[in-house]
Amino acid sequence: DGGITQSPKYLFRKEGQNVTLSCEQNLNHDAMYWYRQDPGQGLRLIYYSQIVNDFQKGDIAEGYSVSREKKESFPLTVTSAQKNPTAFYLCASKGGRFTGELFFGEGSRLTVL
Amino acid sequence: AQTVTQSQPEMSVQEAETVTLSCTYDTSENNYYLFWYKQPPSRQMILVIRQEAYKQQNATENRFSVNFQKAAKSFSLKISDSQLGDTAMYFCAFMKGNRDDKIIFGKGTRLHILP
Numbered sequence: 001d002g003g004i005t006q007s008p009k010y011l012f013r014k015e016g017q018n019v020t021l022s023c024e025q026n027l028n029h030d031a032m033y034w035y036r037q038d039p040g041q042g043l044r045l046i047y048y049s050q051i052v053n054d055f056q057k058g059d060i061a062e063g064y065s066v067s068r069e070k071k072e073s074f075p076l077t078v079t080s081a082q083k084n085p086t087a088f089y090l091c092a093s094k095g096g097r098f099t100g101e102l103f104f105g106e107g108s109r110l111t112v113l
Numbered sequence: 114a115q116t117v118t119q120s121q122p123e124m125s126v127q128e129a130e131t132v133t134l135s136c137t138y139d140t141s142e143n144n145y146y147l148f149w150y151k152q153p154p155s156r157q158m159i160l161v162i163r164q165e166a167y168k169q170q171n172a173t174e175n176r177f178s179v180n181f182q183k184a185a186k187s188f189s190l191k192i193s194d195s196q197l198g199d200t201a202m203y204f205c206a207f208m209k210g211n212r213d214d215k216i217i218f219g220k221g222t223r224l225h226i227l228p
Contacts, residue, residue, distance in 0.1 A: 042220035104158040
């Protein structure tokens with residue numbers, strides 16, 4: 001079945017460690033996104049990519065990094081520079097430019113101890 | 114910069130009633146897209162309804178409809194004959210109509226449908 005796969009679902013890390021969240025899609029979508037969800041904050045955009053080898057910062061990019069080497073993959077690295085990394089992270093992809101519909105993964109819950 | 118505001122953090126209604134969720138946005142763009150997404154307790158986000166700003170007619174999807182007021186920059190979601198399965202977080206979202214694929218969301222409204 002076509003869709004977005006995020007892994008891992010749950011991740012625990014010690015403070016100061018970098019961690020990479022995986023996001024893979026087989027929908028042949030050009031655009032991919034990473035959002036962070038915190039209680040009472042809604043979804044905040046971290047990074048998005050409109051095409052392979054290109055990505056743009058969202059509203060809260062500090063402390064995060066991404067790559068887009070393949071159309072199917074858009075991994076997110078949470079670096080030690082991110083001051084409050086514990087959160088729920090959602091990856092999404094979008095098909096045609098004018099449809100606007102995002103397809104979301106099931107999310108990754110990162111807890112930094 | 115565009116912003117999306119949802120002023121109702123939480124709402125509760127009885128099953129079968131009609132409920133309206135509010136969303137306002139700020140933009141200087143003339144062409145854009147607006148969306149309502151639903152996030153049930155499973156946390157799997159799904160699109161509920163979409164509105165193109167250039168269309169005057171309000172979008173409708175079964176029990177879900179919008180009231181799009183472009184001049185007021187308002188985009189409310191009406192759920193008719195609410196069902197227990199409508200219990201979820203609802204997010205309003207905005208996308209510009211140009212080549213930028215950036216999509217931003219509001220803070221959400223938590224909706225409880227009571228039996």
